[in-house]
Amino acid sequence: MAEKLALVGIGKIARDQHIPAINANPDWSLAAAVSRHAGVDGIDHFQDIDALLENRPDITVVSLAIPPQPRFDYAAKALRAGKHVMLEKPPGQSLAECFTLEQMAKEHGVTLFATWHSRHADNVPALKAFLAERTLKRLKITWKEDVRRWHPGQEWIWEPGGMGVFDPGINALSILTEILPYPVHLTGATLEFPENRATPIAANLDFADPTGAEMSAVFDWRQEGPQTWDIDIETDRGCAKLSLGGERLEIEGAPATQGANHEYANLYARMAELVKTGRSDVDLSPMIHVCDAFSLGRRLTTDAFHF
Known part of the structure; x- marks a missing residue:
């Protein structure tokens, strides 16, 4: 039933x-x-x-x-x-x-x-499997979108607790914490706050990888035109690129594997499984990185933002 x-x-x-x-x-x-x-x-x-x-x-x-x-x-x-x-x-x-x-x-x-819907994008499991068998050398997240397109007139995102650009940025962090075979931590950040807003419109993050890999992220809410949700990866045995937020994956120069938008269908399937088995799923690792960014980040003031 x-x-x-x-x-x-x-x-x-x-x-x-x-x-x-x-x-x-x-x-x-x-x-x-x-x-x-x-x-x-x-x-x-x-x-x-x-x-x-x-x-x-x-x-x-x-x-x-x-x-x-x-x-x-x-x-x-x-x-x-x-x-x-x-x-x-x-x-x-x-x-x-x-x-x-x-x-x-x-x-x-x-x-x-x-829930972390971006973790359930079609090609995230394949990228996780790729990294499990290789040594990471470099990882770069580029997450740039137009806030006016995705949050038109939504003032709550600019208020304390709304997270600003980390509202989409946390999607990238949820993928990062899913695909890596070990935890990493933030070492520094710069956060750009519009002069009339309480949350950032852009952020640059640096991470410490226990294997010595170079790891960083760029989030920006001012991108017009095509939107960018990419993770570029270099390992000791080839490169990979996850794009479209996880729907497309290219490994070692091979033609991209194209998925579809199944994220929320997968979330509700997971919720049904949890309810049936009497379990919970509360992984807060993506949010820990966001909180660390606010703690460690150097604040910069930029132009005012208006919808």
Whole structure:
């Protein structure tokens, strides 16, 4: 029998990704939506999480596709009510919030899934397998996109907790922490803050690799035209390039392997597996790198940003 699921937050990412993935998976039944401004045809609509929990006790799973700032309160209420919870990335606005939610899920015997959709891109597993058999020499992340295209008018991303350019940048970090056979740590960063904003619009990161490889990342939210989501890799036995955020992979000069956009379908398949087996999945390693960037980063002021 399909699990009854409530989707909280009916914005662009919910309509583009969450709803199609839920409806395509027989393990799920989209039973309710929670949003102050929008609903989904054919299902119950509630203004807040309290109304959902009061009126639909039959719903067993809550998926949160809202900005990180209010997410903790919503997740905590759902966990306390005995609901399984799925968190859109980033899982919270602070590590402490995430640790608290993880402990709450254990105490209430329910599943908590901190999702990283870019890890589930089609060609990430192949790149992970490639690196497992080689010695890394150089890794360069280039993640540049147009904030006006992907977050039109969304002021929350520029507020504390919204993460600024790390909202997309954390996708690259989720791939990095998945494909490497060992952990790495940040050694330094420069963060460019628009003079009228509280979060950065660009960032340059440097990492320490235990094998001595050169490793860095460039994030920028000012790129117009074609968008860039690339990871370039050099090893002792050939090179690889992951592009389109993980949909395309070229290894050792071979023609690129082209995937499709299955990330959210894979997320909901993973959530179904976790619920069935009574487990949680809360890997916070990508967010640790972001927090370290804010801690170690040198702040630079750049031109004001306006939508």
